[in-house]
Amino acid sequence: MHTATADVPDILSDEHDNDPQIAYQYLREVSPVVYHPGSDSYLVSRHSDVQRLLRGQETNSQNYADGLGLIFGRTVLELDGKEHQSHRLLLNPLFHTVRIDDLRPTVTTTVEQMFLPQLDAAADRVRTGEREFASIDLVSTYFGELPxxxxxxxxxxxxxxxxxxxxxxxxxxxxxxxxxxxQGVIDRGLAARAEMTEYVLPLIEERRAKPGADLISQMALAEIDGNRLSDEEVRAFVSLMITAGGETTDRALGLMLLNLLQHPDQLSAVRDNRELIVDAFVETMRYTPPVGIAGRQAAVDIELHGVTIPKGARINLLIAAANRDPRKFHRPNDFDMFRQDNSTSKGFSGASDHLGFATGRHFCVGAQLAKAEIEIATGMILDNMSNLRLAEGFVPKPTGLWTRGVDVLEVAFLPNR
Known part of the structure; x- marks a missing residue:
């Protein structure tokens, strides 16, 4: 049966975008499973239910091709069963061995070429006495380019x-x-896919002939069940890497810095002990996950809280709601990187308490890469900027439903250089 939809919050509205947690709290407590007409999907909001549907066999990714598949093609996000397992076994070693030292030269070069010149220009106003504090937008100068x-x-x-x-x-x-x-956004996305395909396919052919140590070469030469991946499968992997590997990390960086700036005692603790960067990141993935919704499809009829989700129906698993569930987390609306119910040691694995990287067989393959990037990037900020705070008069505005973050993060600081 359907739950009545008259009082279902409109998660597609501007009002919801301003503060999603108002609707998410209502859904968790009043309608933990409910049909949402605007998205033609069932919304699931409690932690235990979201975790169950991510980990079990009751849902699949069959509806992926209707949306993101138009851009990325057929990727590991779409696969299920044995095929998904085979692709994950191929991908996992490529990302789980990511080491901070391997990434540091790239991050350092990016910082030196893109960020530090703008940081120095802002700092010059302090050095000349023109301003008491320097100011800069960390998103446009740093977070948006680094990943x-x-x-x-x-x-x-x-x-x-x-x-x-x-x-x-x-x-x-x-x-x-x-x-x-x-339609304009759709057209630009499809045009970008066509342009990238035209560029990448010859590159894949080159890497097959003269492979290097890069991921395209490794994917081009990889085999599953004795068969090499097709050019289209490698191209799909590249497009997914460019988008998923960039977007979620730059948004996670912005959200983590914002959380710390709004909790200066915890920012001070991170500055004094850089190992706490990881704790702050894990808590950010719970408190303000950059990916707030996971889309799935019912593989069978699913019974939850007196509601039947019919086979084939779209399901939106509200990760951002589940991560604030008081049944799972003590004082869930507090950002607390020292909390005991969101384990840092498990925070980058399928056993994590938070669901910011999803869980189960679709746990984010790039979690370790994101961890390494954020550790280095945050350390570089703390090395070069002291007295860090939100710029005077600046009001941060996180935005987005499926993926959420800040498009601008203007901070004031004193230069360490």
Whole structure:
């Protein structure tokens, strides 16, 4: 049966975007499973239920091809069963061995080329006495560029094509967030896919002939059940890497810094002990996850809280709601990187308490990569900026439903350089 929909919050509204947790609290307590007409999907909001549907066999990814598949193609996100397991076994070693020392040169180069010149320009106003504090937007100068630069390095893409990769990344990101179905956004996303395909397919052929140590070469030579991946499968992997590897990390960086800036005692603790960066990141993945919803499809009729979700129905698992469930977390609306019910040691595995990286067989394959990037990137900020705070008069505004973050994070600081 359907739960009555008259009082179902409109999660697609601007009001919801301003503060999603108002609706999420209502859903968790009043309608933990409910049909939402606007998205033609069932919303599931409690931690135990979201975890169950992510980990078990009651849902699948069959509806993926209707949306993100138009851009990415057939990727591991779409697969289930043995096929998914085979692809995960191929991908996991490529990401789980990511080490901070391997990434540090790339991050350092990006910081030196893109961030530090702008940081120095802002700091000059302090050095000349023009201003008491320097100010800068960390998103446009740093967070928005760093992850895509790391991905370019891992794929061994030429630096002179950076503007093209960034443009494709922005077009893909806009496509994934296009809840209104804006045709212009769709057209730009499909055009970016066509451009990237035209560039990447010859590159895959080159890497098959002369492989290197990069991920494209490894994927081009990889085999599943004795068969090499097709050019289209490798291309799909590249497009997914450019989007998922960039978008979620830059948003996680912005959200974590915002959380720390709004809790200066915890920011001070992180500055004094850099090992706590990981704790702050794990708590951010619970408190303000950059991916707030996981879309699934019912593989069978599912009974939850007196509601029948029919086989084939769309399901939106509200990760951002589940991560604030008081049944799982003590004082869930408090950002507390020292909390005992969100284990840091398990925070980057399928056994994590938070669901920010999903869980089960679709646990984020890039979790360790994101951890390494954020450890280095945050350390570089703390090394170069003291007295860090939100800029005077700046009001941060997180936005987004499926993926959420801040498009601007203007901070004031004193230069350490």
């Amino acid at each position: 895509i630069s790391v991905i370019e390095t891992m794929l061994d893409l030429p630096r002179e094509r950076h503007e093209d990769f960034s443009r494709w990344y922005r077009a893909f990101h806009a496509f994934t967030a296009n809840l209104s179905g804006d």
